[in-house]
Amino acid sequence: MDKIQTLILENGVVVFSKSTCCLCYAVIMLFQELGVQLVVHEVDHDPEGWEIENALVNQMGCNIPPVPAVFIGGNLVGSTNEVMSLHLRGALIPLIRPYQTLV
Numbered sequence: 001m002d003k004i005q006t007l008i009l010e011n012g013v014v015v016f017s018k019s020t021c022c023l024c025y026a027v028i029m030l031f032q033e034l035g036v037q038l039v040v041h042e043v044d045h046d047p048e049g050w051e052i053e054n055a056l057v058n059q060m061g062c063n064i065p066p067v068p069a070v071f072i073g074g075n076l077v078g079s080t081n082e083v084m085s086l087h088l089r090g091a092l093i094p095l096i097r098p099y100q101t102l103v
Helices: 002-010 022-033 049-058 080-089 092-099
Strands: 013-017 039-042 069-072 075-078
Touching (some): 002 013, 013 022, 069 092
Parallel strands (some): 013 039
Antiparallel strands (some): 013 069
């Protein structure tokens, strides 16, 4: 889907989210606490949200449920489990360093 491609290519860190999802909130808060400048796209506030969710699963390889879907540097990192696992292993900071505003 063009909307997804545009967002992930024009922004360093993109989180596809739902406003009512607590796991989405946790991932977004982690990035904010790490000083990352990110774009959060709330699919439940987008008229094309259903199509975006389908594209995230069928075209981008996201898990079900498709949110949160985290992209860093144009690449799919994954969902909450993958992001938290990277962070606990110390591998998240090197990925997000170019997008941090606070160091």
